[in-house]
Amino acid sequence: MKLTLKIWRQAGPKAKGQMVDYPVDGISEDMSFLEMLDVLNDKLILEGQEPIAFDHDCREGICGACSLFIDGRPHGPGRHITTCQLHMRRFKDGDVIHVEPWRAKAFPVIKDLVVDRSAFDRIQQAGGFVSVNTNGNLVDANAIPVPKADADKAFDAATCIGCGACVAACPNSSAMLFVSAKVSQFALLPQGRAEAKERALNMVDQMDAEKFGNCSNIGACEIECPKDISLENIARLNREYLGAAVSKEEGPPVPFHKPKQA
Amino acid sequence: MSTLDSKVPDGPLDKQWAHHKEHLRLVNPANKRRIDIIVVGTGLAGASAAASLAEMGYNVKSFCYQDSARRAHSIAAQGGINAAKNYPNDGDSIYRLFYDTLKGGDYRSRESNTWRLAEVSANIIDQCVSQGVPFARDYGGLLDNRSFGGALVSRTFYARGQTGQQLLLGAYSALMRQVGKGKVKMYDRHEMLDLVLVDGKARGIIARNLVTGQIERHGAHAVLLCTGGYGNVFFLSTNAMGSNVTAAWKAHKRGAYMANPCYTQIHPTCIPVSGDHQSKLTLMSESLRNDGRIWVPKKKEDAVAIQQGKKKGSDIAEDDRDYYLERRYPSFGNLVPRDVASRAAKERCDAGFGVNKTGEAVYLDFGSAFERYGKMEANVHHIENPSKEKILELGKQVVSAKYGNLFDMYENIVGENPYEHPMKIYPAVHYTMGGLWVDYNLQSTIPGMYVLGEANFSDHGANRLGASALMQGLADGYFVIPYTIADQLAGEIRTGPIKTDTSEFDEAEKHVRDRIEQLLNTKGTEPVDHFHKRLGKAMWEYCGMTRTAAGLQKGIEEIRKIREDFWKNVRVPGKADEFNQELEKAGRVADFLELGELMCKDALHRNESCGGHFREEYQTEEGEALRDDNNFAYVGAWEWKGDPGTAELHKEALTFTVLQLSQRSYK
Incomplete structure (x- = not known):
């Protein structure tokens, strides 16, 4: 098939970007969207032009590297897939396709369609873990039974791939779905309860410091999440956060966590 | 040496x-x-x-x-991840995990390392659970296990797919x-x-x-x-x-x-290649072989009809299906190790029984699993005399709960519903x-x-x-x-911080910069992928699932040619001091072009078949890998001497104190 691509080009973080038109031909419907871009890039290289920079790695929907905003939707049309799992059979001959990077203050553009998502790593550093050192003498794994329903919900939250589609989908660029998925995973498991309060408070602090916006319950994040992370997690985060904030004064002091500068 | x-x-x-x-x-x-x-x-x-x-x-x-x-x-x-926990009480132990791993590796691993791996395996599960890794659990809240290829016990811990x-x-x-x-x-x-x-x-x-x-x-x-x-x-x-x-x-x-x-x-269960544009292959987890049965048509005419699109897998009657793994390996069946399963698929496809238009695919069929699980569910829910449709519906629900994400992934890539049509798979690296x-x-x-x-x-x-x-x-x-x-x-402890303003760092940095300059200044006519694809084809053909001495020699010549061509004709756009993905790729492919030759050289020197290394000259009458323990029970370690072709071989003899070396059998 024949298509017209309108792609965001931006030479560097400080450069001014713009949409540029690229006609492509001979696209097979079995190609993935990124394979279509590979074809275009090889053509650009042979024509002496700069290929289009975009993030990608596993190309099977699990690493979370790919990140395109296609026709106004993170990861393009279709639900529960990442851009690398988007195949050209979803498009028709003659389509005009718009391709942009994630747009959020906390995700500055590095080049073309590549953005910096290190804010997510810093949020994780603020509390997205259970404080257990490597140790060959821990209790036997089956000494900590976890009700199946809790384990399943924790898994559903833990399946987040950290791609940032939730932020890109949100009109306020909120990272609540991402943060709530991590907080929920640990809040639902006995292993994570000991630090639940500090975790909720510290991760939310860091999220604010990174300049993500507030959640206004629009729900676009859930619709666009390639891993179907539920809004229920945001409700759980709110409960965890509120409970932690209220009990902060009476309970043991929360360790001082200074959000890192982005 | x-x-x-x-x-x-x-x-x-x-x-x-x-x-x-x-x-x-x-x-x-x-x-x-x-x-x-x-x-x-x-x-x-x-x-x-x-x-x-x-x-x-x-x-x-x-x-x-x-x-x-x-x-x-x-x-x-x-x-999943193996561990000798023996939670299902099916007789697992450190020794059995060690034994399966060593045998699975066709007696070419270092015994002591393999033992240690089995020994610490249980600690890994404890560690991960403490970290909050949400492994699959049963209704009692305890950890669930499943079985995997090459083993007769269930020791694999997992978190869905x-x-x-x-x-x-x-x-x-x-x-x-x-x-x-x-x-x-x-x-x-x-x-x-x-x-x-x-x-x-x-x-x-x-x-x-x-x-x-x-x-x-x-x-x-x-x-x-x-x-x-x-x-x-x-x-x-x-x-x-x-x-x-x-x-x-x-x-x-x-x-x-x-x-x-x-x-x-070469992993047996991957989604087959669809065309030249393909950039990568997608694996379908081996766990699918727990419930899926692998087959091709028994009759050549059925296979040809399928290849031409005139018939579908579901049109082939049960008696006309060749469940070739179950036929050849009755005791392990669909759960033979990966190298064995892959070669068996290649053997059937080479013989003309492949089931897609390229003739390079076999079926992975969940029909019997739908039925088996469906009946079980009907019992659990006290459904008397369930209809065939009801059984199928219930069975599909169970399979979906176990492997749903893999089925979805398949449908996305292939554009065909695997709940209705058997999956098509083929081995991939x-x-x-x-x-x-x-x-x-x-x-x-x-x-x-x-x-x-x-x-x-x-x-x-x-x-x-x-x-x-x-x-x-x-x-x-x-x-x-x-x-x-x-x-x-x-x-x-007395060394102090390592200084980086030394002649050794100067030399290494210069080396790196020179190579980048060389890549950028070649200014040839073909993009990096062009060379990578050519290298890949040569490797797959000459150093893939099966190898021959003549083929490997040809492969070495071919790779040398591609390498020469690369350094004359590669075109890497952009500059060194910027975000440049083509430059990254170019550096990696340049190294693959050297490694590929060494792989062929190693395969050529190893005049035996073992595990994933199958030399057609060395096989049993039944087509299984034929080792030569007298001459090749060693690790072949290559030392760089300026060019992959001149690499020098060093040997580490492999000794086995616990297990007797024997012909691997999964029959």
Whole structure:
């Protein structure tokens, strides 16, 4: 098939970007969207032009590297897939396709369609873990039974791939779905309860410091999440956060966590 | 030719590791703070090692080429992780896990390493559960297990079809905790481009900042390579697009021996190739073989009709289906090891029984599983005399709960509903058992440089069993390296910080810069992918699932030609000091072009068949791999001598004290 691509080009973080038109031909419907871009890039290289920079790695929907905003939707049309799992059979001959990077203050553009998502790593550093050192003498794994329903919900939250589609989908660029998925995973498991309060408070602090916006319950994040992370997690985060904030004064002091500068 | 010292401890196999640990030197906590360690790669091995070493008090610098440590390709592992816990009470033990792994590897792994792997396997599960890894559980809240290829017990722990993801995120969270504490300094979007040796010891690396293009020097008292496998030498593989051999290859050129590079794992259950545009292949977890049955038509005319699109799999009557794995291997059936399953698929397709338009696909059919589970569910829900449709419906629900994400993935890629039509699969390059040679302490032939996970060669012999890669990556990172590295570092407490303004760093940096200039200044006529695809085709044809001496010789000539052509005609756009993805690719493909030749050379020298290395000249009458234990029971480790063609072979003899060497049988 024949298509017209309108792609965001931006030479560097400080450069001014713009949409540029690229006609492509001979696209097979079995190609993935990124394979279509590979074809275009090889053509650009042979024509002496700069290929289009975009993030990608596993190309099977699990690493979370790919990140395109296609026709106004993170990861393009279709639900529960990442851009690398988007195949050209979803498009028709003659389509005009718009391709942009994630747009959020906390995700500055590095080049073309590549953005910096290190804010997510810093949020994780603020509390997205259970404080257990490597140790060959821990209790036997089956000494900590976890009700199946809790384990399943924790898994559903833990399946987040950290791609940032939730932020890109949100009109306020909120990272609540991402943060709530991590907080929920640990809040639902006995292993994570000991630090639940500090975790909720510290991760939310860091999220604010990174300049993500507030959640206004629009729900676009859930619709666009390639891993179907539920809004229920945001409700759980709110409960965890509120409970932690209220009990902060009476309970043991929360360790001082200074959000890192982005 | 020299012999290699594996430093395997004395004593009986089951006492070696405990005894060895007790006698290794230690570094006191205050001195740990004076020691710097570089860890390259943040997959299961790298992330677990970096986090563990930082927890112990060392200063760690962690490098990855991805934009976040969480994206390393361990994330894509689907099926599970083995551990000798014996929770299902089916008779598992350290010995049995060791036995299955050694036999699965066709007796080409180092016995002591394999034993240690089995020994620490149970600790890994405890560690991961404490970290909050959400493994699958049964209704009693305890951990669930499933079975995997090459084993007769259920010892595989799993988290739906995303076990690698959950384990990696566990190790990543431990790593992020240390980054937050300042004990690990993270360098993402950085690629190691050379190893720096000072007085024969690994003392640092040269890395390129992939965002700015800046070339950086990093010094340390020890360097750990946890950089994964080199399957992308085949262009098409299940590896991530960025997975590469560069860090390991640079170390090889600085003196680290490359061991058994020809041992490649071709995974039997992948989605078949659809066309020339294809950039990668997608794996369908081996766990599907628990419930799926593999078949092709019995009659040639049916196969031809399917290839021409005139018939579908569902049109073939039960009696006209050839469940060839169950036929050939009644005791293991669909759960034979990967190398055996892959070759059997190739054999049927080569004979003309393939089931798609290219003739290179076989069916993976869940029809009987739908029925079996459906009947079970009907009983559970007290449905009397359920209709056939009801059974199918219930059965599909059960299968969906177990493998739903894999079925969805298949439908996305192929555009066909696998609940209605049997899946089509074909073998694809997946894992490389070969890698940098290491001793029992995981130290390479370069003092101070250690190699962990898939990047080393040691534990899987000539074929890796399913659910053992995750086990090895985490065993190396959590439970082996923290002990063994101290023995060397105990001698470094007075060394002081490693200076990077020395002639050794100057030389290495110049080397890196020159190569980048050369790539950019070639200004040829073809993009990097053009050469990579040609290399991949040559590797698949001559050094793929089966090999011959004549083919390998041809392969070597072909690869040399492609390499020459590459350095004359490659076109790399852009500049060195900017974000330049084509430049990254070019450097990696240049290294693959050298590695490919060494792989062929290794395959050519090994005049036997074992595991994933199948030489057509050496097979039993029934078409199984025929080993030659008298002449080839050794690790072949290659030393770089300026060109892959002139690499020199060193041998480490493999001795087996517990198991008798025997012909592997899964019949």
